[in-house]
Amino acid sequence: MSTTSTTTAExxxxxxxxxxxxxxxxxxxxxxxxxxxxxxxxxxxxxxxxLIHAAGGLPLGVLGGGDQLEVIQGDAYYQSYICxxxxxxxxxxxxxxxxxxxxxxxxxxxxxIRNLSGMWKIMFPKVKSRYFDVPQxxxxxxxxxxxxxxxxxxxDLLAEASGxxxxxxxxxxxxxxYNENRALVREVYAFRARQPWQAPSAEVYLLxxxxxxxxxxxxxxxxxxxxxxxAAEQRPRRDNSRVVVTGAFCEQPPLxxxxxIELAGxxxxxxxxxxxxxxxxxxIPLEGDPITNLAAAYLHNSNHTSAxxxxxxxxxxxxxxxxxxxxxxEGVIFAxxxxxxxxxxxxPMLQRVLAAHDIPFIAFKYAENxxxxxxxxxxxxxxxxxxxxxxxx
Amino acid sequence: xxxxxxxxxIKDSSMLKQKEMIxxxxxxxxxxxxxxxxxxxxxxxxxxxxxxxxxxxLNNLPEINALQNGMRKRTGAYIMEAxxxxxxxDVCTYVKADLGMIAKGNLGxxxxxxPDPDLLLLSYTGCFTFxxxxxxxxxxxxxxxxxxxxxxxxxxxxxxxxIAYVVKQLxxxxxxxxxxxxxxxxxxxxxxxxxxxxxRAEEDLVWVLETAKSKPSPIDxxxxxxxxxxxxxxxxxxxxxxxxxYRLLRTEITERLARGQGPVTPTGELTEERYRLVVEGPxxxxxxxxxxxxxxxxxxxxVASTYSKVGGLYDLGFRHDPARPLESLAEYCxxxxxNRNLPSRIDLIERYxxxxxxxxxxxxxxxxxxxxxxxxxxxxxxxxxxTGKPGAFIESDLxxxxxxxxxxxxxxxxxxxxxxxxRRAGSRAxxxx
Numbered sequence: 001m002s003t004t005s006t007t008t009a010e011x012x013x014x015x016x017x018x019x020x021x022x023x024x025x026x027x028x029x030x031x032x033x034x035x036x037x038x039x040x041x042x043x044x045x046x047x048x049x050x051l052i053h054a055a056g057g058l059p060l061g062v063l064g065g066g067d068q069l070e071v072i073q074g075d076a077y078y079q080s081y082i083c084x085x086x087x088x089x090x091x092x093x094x095x096x097x098x099x100x101x102x103x104x105x106x107x108x109x110x111x112x113i114r115n116l117s118g119m120w121k122i123m124f125p126k127v128k129s130r131y132f133d134v135p136q137x138x139x140x141x142x143x144x145x146x147x148x149x150x151x152x153x154x155x156d157l158l159a160e161a162s163g164x165x166x167x168x169x170x171x172x173x174x175x176x177x178y179n180e181n182r183a184l185v186r187e188v189y190a191f192r193a194r195q196p197w198q199a200p201s202a203e204v205y206l207l208x209x210x211x212x213x214x215x216x217x218x219x220x221x222x223x224x225x226x227x228x229x230x231a232a233e234q235r236p237r238r239d240n241s242r243v244v245v246t247g248a249f250c251e252q253p254p255l256x257x258x259x260x261i262e263l264a265g266x267x268x269x270x271x272x273x274x275x276x277x278x279x280x281x282x283x284i285p286l287e288g289d290p291i292t293n294l295a296a297a298y299l300h301n302s303n304h305t306s307a308x309x310x311x312x313x314x315x316x317x318x319x320x321x322x323x324x325x326x327x328x329x330e331g332v333i334f335a336x337x338x339x340x341x342x343x344x345x346x347x348p349m350l351q352r353v354l355a356a357h358d359i360p361f362i363a364f365k366y367a368e369n370x371x372x373x374x375x376x377x378x379x380x381x382x383x384x385x386x387x388x389x390x391x392x393x
Numbered sequence: 394x395x396x397x398x399x400x401x402x403i404k405d406s407s408m409l410k411q412k413e414m415i416x417x418x419x420x421x422x423x424x425x426x427x428x429x430x431x432x433x434x435x436x437x438x439x440x441x442x443x444x445x446x447x448x449x450x451l452n453n454l455p456e457i458n459a460l461q462n463g464m465r466k467r468t469g470a471y472i473m474e475a476x477x478x479x480x481x482x483d484v485c486t487y488v489k490a491d492l493g494m495i496a497k498g499n500l501g502x503x504x505x506x507x508p509d510p511d512l513l514l515l516s517y518t519g520c521f522t523f524x525x526x527x528x529x530x531x532x533x534x535x536x537x538x539x540x541x542x543x544x545x546x547x548x549x550x551x552x553x554x555x556i557a558y559v560v561k562q563l564x565x566x567x568x569x570x571x572x573x574x575x576x577x578x579x580x581x582x583x584x585x586x587x588x589x590x591x592x593r594a595e596e597d598l599v600w601v602l603e604t605a606k607s608k609p610s611p612i613d614x615x616x617x618x619x620x621x622x623x624x625x626x627x628x629x630x631x632x633x634x635x636x637x638x639y640r641l642l643r644t645e646i647t648e649r650l651a652r653g654q655g656p657v658t659p660t661g662e663l664t665e666e667r668y669r670l671v672v673e674g675p676x677x678x679x680x681x682x683x684x685x686x687x688x689x690x691x692x693x694x695x696v697a698s699t700y701s702k703v704g705g706l707y708d709l710g711f712r713h714d715p716a717r718p719l720e721s722l723a724e725y726c727x728x729x730x731x732n733r734n735l736p737s738r739i740d741l742i743e744r745y746x747x748x749x750x751x752x753x754x755x756x757x758x759x760x761x762x763x764x765x766x767x768x769x770x771x772x773x774x775x776x777x778x779x780t781g782k783p784g785a786f787i788e789s790d791l792x793x794x795x796x797x798x799x800x801x802x803x804x805x806x807x808x809x810x811x812x813x814x815x816r817r818a819g820s821r822a823x824x825x826x
């Protein structure tokens with residue numbers, strides 16, 4: 001049914017409600033609606049959601065508890081020098097908020113998430129949990145072969161959980177749906193880069209976050225509606241600086257932090273929040289063997305992030321320069337979670353590349369439950385002013 | 394205490410042998426620009442020393458440089474230098490100690506300049522930080538690189554797919570790069586010969602570590618253990634020197650065992666074994682002697698440790714196998730301690746608790762090392778639950794002196810030893826009743 005009259009406010013309100021709901025009512029109801037459905041939770045940043053969908057499952061992004069969840073039990077499992085997302089994820093588990101999840105996937109992000117996969121096996125033995133490894137070697141006959149095996153093992157696990165085999169045809173159909181989803185996501189990002197005043201970052205963030213909660217078919221509808229509604233509304237244009245935000249691919253910043261950056265005078269024109277929505281940079285082919293196609297897309301056509309190895313030293317960090325150029329940004333904000341090894345170890349290398357390209361940058365750290373936004377606002381505001389005052393016209 | 398009053402440290406033949414080996418390797422590294430010998434920088438867990446030797450190349454290990462500098466109290470300044478240059482206070486201090494050392498002239502632990510590597514060989518095992526460390530070094534040195542991605546044992550087992558993947562990388566990525574840089578053609582028989590030597594040394598190492606099952610234990614498997622693993626974890630596995638070192642060590646420990654002696658400490662032999670402990674996690678290097686003293690002064694002996702398995706886990710039966718050279722290297726890389734999932738790590742510690750008749754588990758949680766540390770509080774709970782033995786949790790760092798708080802650690806350990814005493818008294822009372 002066409003809902004072209006839906007306003008951005010209505011869409012955003014729906015996304016906000018999904019975002020706020022740490023009992024995951026949508027996923028519970030989705031699962032209960034049809035017998036035999038499964039819900040597959042996954043941590044950031046990447047899992048092949050097409051496989052989950054083809055197995056009749058709902059992929060559910062588990063991105064910690066944000067600033068809404070009081071972490072009590074989760075803190076008892078982690079030392080003070082470990083980031084926040086694993087402790088709030090454990091809190092979600094121990095408070096039965098994830099008790100409907102059939103399978104939990106822990107992608108290859110860092111040592112903390114890797115070890116959490118083993119903790120989950122011990123703490124929640126009834127859940128099928130799996131560390132999902134991806135190759136750091138990108139040759140088809142080396143890393144590709146390894147990854148095809150990994151994908152097939154995941155396929156078997158999902159078939160076991162759902163009680164039905166995952167056919168090639170079902171997988172092709174799922175790939176087609178996710179191709180459509182990624183194309184729409186890219187369109188939203190391109191729209192925001194063209195007219196950031198028409199698509200505030202907090203709205204885009206919530207819209208993308210909804211994509212990790214609702215079924216892909218529904219998310220595709222939401223994205224279409226948003227594009228139509230956002231283009232139709234006229235919003236005031238501010239004299240903001242245009243920035244790319246990077247480093248936030250795993251533990252997410254509080255929504256207020258994203259709002260604060262924009263309120264401080266920066267339009268976010270690109271970011272790496274929830275990379276899974278844009279992991280493959282163009283369509284995955286539908287012809288041929290779908291598992292091989294998924295593997296090839298990972299090896300040759302996926303986004304860059306600090307948890308991935310860059311084999312070519314000449315290309316190190318250039319993805320960020322390209323993001324700046326593509327989105328016509330004027331600077332980069334490194335916003336990384338405290339104690340995030342991949343983001344913080346990567347940062348000096350990226351900063352060197354940006355400096356070589358005369359791209360200004362600032363850096364700060366956050367936690368998913370950071371409450372004090374004044375320092376962020378001051379830093380981002382000063383950065384925006386400095387861009388306006390000192391950058392070349 | 395003045396130097397005159399300090400007890401004289403008695404050096405066994407094996408200690409002297411190891412000292413000579415380490416000094417010799419640093420001397421070769423420092424002479425490399427003059428001799429023209431090619432240098433590989435690589436990491437300890439999953440290192441491919443036998444393969445490197447097939448190409449007549451020298452092995453330089455940044456972690457070892459960092460820990461050696463830590464023991465010489467130099468890393469504090471190096472870490473601060475790296476932080477001044479933009480490296481976060483939150484990240485691994487091995488990395489920052491290495492980068493700070495490079496920034497300050499790249500002088501090795503013996504004060505001589507270390508050579509730039511000809512090849513960075515990343516055998517990426519059990520720790521993500523290695524990958525970024527390696528990229529940071531590549532960014533600095535601009536030299537040739539070879540990457541070996543070793544998959545993680547997420548389900549607690551090594552699969553044929555994992556072995557095939559590692560072997561293929563060895564054949565298609567690592568060996569061709571080593572041939573190209575060294576100009577030496579790969580000879581698999583030479584590799585077999587080195588692997589056979591590795592297996593001999595591994596046999597003796599396991600024998601030595603397992604003597605700690607005796608009461609009293611003739612060794613300390615953590616503070617002493619870090620010396621015992623030195624040659625086999627670093628630039629010497631596969632050499633005749635390593636075979637000789639472990640033969641000497643085995644002979645010495647055989648004698649100690651026969652005489653019913655306790656372990657050697659920096660102040661002499663430990664004569665009364667009051668507590669038998671298993672330790673999880675790496676030691677602190679900047680205050681290594683002080684840390685050790687907190688244990689031996691109380692009569693505490695570490696009978697098994699997980700850190701002594703980080704560069705290879707041999708006591709479950711793995712040996713490098715000359716009959717399957719590349720597969721064997723792959724299995725070695727895949728089997729290192731931190732490449733095992735958390736349930737496997739807990740099972741191993743539980744096994745140590747029983748087999749070594751330990752009184753408890755001490756976890757030294759290292760701020761820098763998420764690979765070890767993330768999940769250790771669950772490890773503690775599980776071990777206490779499964780064994781009924783008390784655990785202690787202390788925090789420090791590898792090479793950052795700012796994170797070693799001696800008073801806090803000593804207090805915790807003293808309370809812990811009292812707790813063990815109380816449990817023992819309780820058990821005796823229960824038996825008598």
